[in-house]
Amino acid sequence: MYDLLIxxxxxxxxxxxxxxxxxxxxxxxxxxxxxxxxxxxxxLGAPEVxxxxxxxxxxxxxxxxxxxxxxxxxxxxxTLRSLVPAPLAWIAALGAVALGAWMAIPNLRAEAxxxxxxxxxxxxxxxxxxxxxxxxxxxxxxxxxxxxxxxxGRSHARKENH
Amino acid sequence: MSLSLxxxxxxxxxxxxxxGLLGxxxxRNLIKVVVGMQVLVKGAMLALVLxxxxxxxxxxxxxxxxxxxxxxxxVSVVALAFAVQVRRQFGTLDLQALSTLRR
Numbered sequence: 001m002y003d004l005l006i007x008x009x010x011x012x013x014x015x016x017x018x019x020x021x022x023x024x025x026x027x028x029x030x031x032x033x034x035x036x037x038x039x040x041x042x043x044l045g046a047p048e049v050x051x052x053x054x055x056x057x058x059x060x061x062x063x064x065x066x067x068x069x070x071x072x073x074x075x076x077x078x079t080l081r082s083l084v085p086a087p088l089a090w091i092a093a094l095g096a097v098a099l100g101a102w103m104a105i106p107n108l109r110a111e112a113x114x115x116x117x118x119x120x121x122x123x124x125x126x127x128x129x130x131x132x133x134x135x136x137x138x139x140x141x142x143x144x145x146x147x148x149x150x151x152x153g154r155s156h157a158r159k160e161n162h
Numbered sequence: 163m164s165l166s167l168x169x170x171x172x173x174x175x176x177x178x179x180x181x182g183l184l185g186x187x188x189x190r191n192l193i194k195v196v197v198g199m200q201v202l203v204k205g206a207m208l209a210l211v212l213x214x215x216x217x218x219x220x221x222x223x224x225x226x227x228x229x230x231x232x233x234x235x236x237v238s239v240v241a242l243a244f245a246v247q248v249r250r251q252f253g254t255l256d257l258q259a260l261s262t263l264r265r
Contacts, residue, residue: 003165003167003170004165004170006170006174007170007171007173007174007177010174010177010178011174011177011178011181014177014178014181014182014201014204015181017185017197017201018181018182018184018185018188018189018194018197018198018201023191023193023194026194026197027197030197030200030201033178033201033204034200034204037174037178037204037207037208040171040174040208041207041208041211041227043167044167044171044208044211044212044215044220045215045220046211046214046215046220046223046224046227048224048228049207049211049224049227049228049231052228052231053207053227053231056231056235057200057204057231057235060235061200061235061238064238064239064242065193065196065197065242067242068193068242068243068245068246069193071246071249072193072245072246072249072250072255073249082187082188082189082190083187083188083190083257083258084187084188086188088187089184089187089188090184092183092184092187093180093181093183093184093187094180096179096180096183097176097177097179097180100175100176100179100180101172101176104172104175104176105169105172108166108168108169108172108216109216110168110215110216110217110218111216111217111218116218116219116220116221116222118221119221120221120224120225122221123221123222123224123225124221124224124225124228127222127225128222128225131225131226131228131229134229135228135229135232135233138232138233138236139232139236141236142235142236142237142239142240145240145243146239146240146243149240149243149244149246149247150243150246150247
């Protein structure tokens with residue numbers, strides 16, 4: 001019952017985040033969906049990644065969204081016609097969900113896996129070193145990309161002032 | 163079939179993927195595109211943790227979910243910086259208006 005409520009709340013928050021016209025409200029609904037997803041991960045027995053998702057997904061990303069919306073400014077929430085007709089988009093989304101359910105739900109059987117170390121850190125730092133390296137490269141690349149994007153804006157503004 | 167935790171998690175995964183896809187298809191605002199992508203990726207992360215639990219390799223599922231969290235956050239940060247610059251340069255976040263590529 002408790003898990004059913006969590007799943008319903010996750011889907012409600014995610015739908016409100018996608019459906020809302022105000023960007024700031026959408027960012028807050030997304031934060032709610034992130035926090036509840038982290039709770040679901042904890043319920044599945046993944047507390048380490050749940051904590052990271054809670055701090056990064058519900059915390060850091062939300063702050064970045066609010067920061068970006070403040071800088072870019074809220075556009076007036078006009079009801080624009082979507083690029084893809086709404087009925088077609090609904091059919092595509094529901095079709096994808098139905099296909100996923102048809103493939104995944106009958107196969108939800110627990111299987112005996114490999115014997116793994118009990119500690120998350122052991123797997124992360126010893127067995128998945130390449131993943132850690134990839135994450136470091138991604139973070140450095142991301143920081144450089146953001147600095148490049150924002151500094152280009154500053155130099156452009158300087159040119160306009162002269 | 164009873165409402166077990168794996169089944170409910172699978173429903174959450176499928177729901178998040180569907181809602182994220184719907185968001186990507188119907189939105190015309192650049193920042194809302196990032197919101198839709200975030201919703202989609204949350205479904206992927208939950209799917210990795212669920213797969214780890216079902217296969218008895220929860221730690222591997224967690225490490226893969228962590229990689230996805232890092233990648234998703236970086237993509238979101240770069241996309242938001244891009245959206246801010248687009249708004250400064252073109253004065254709008256509407257994808258329809260931006261597709262003309264005229265200032």
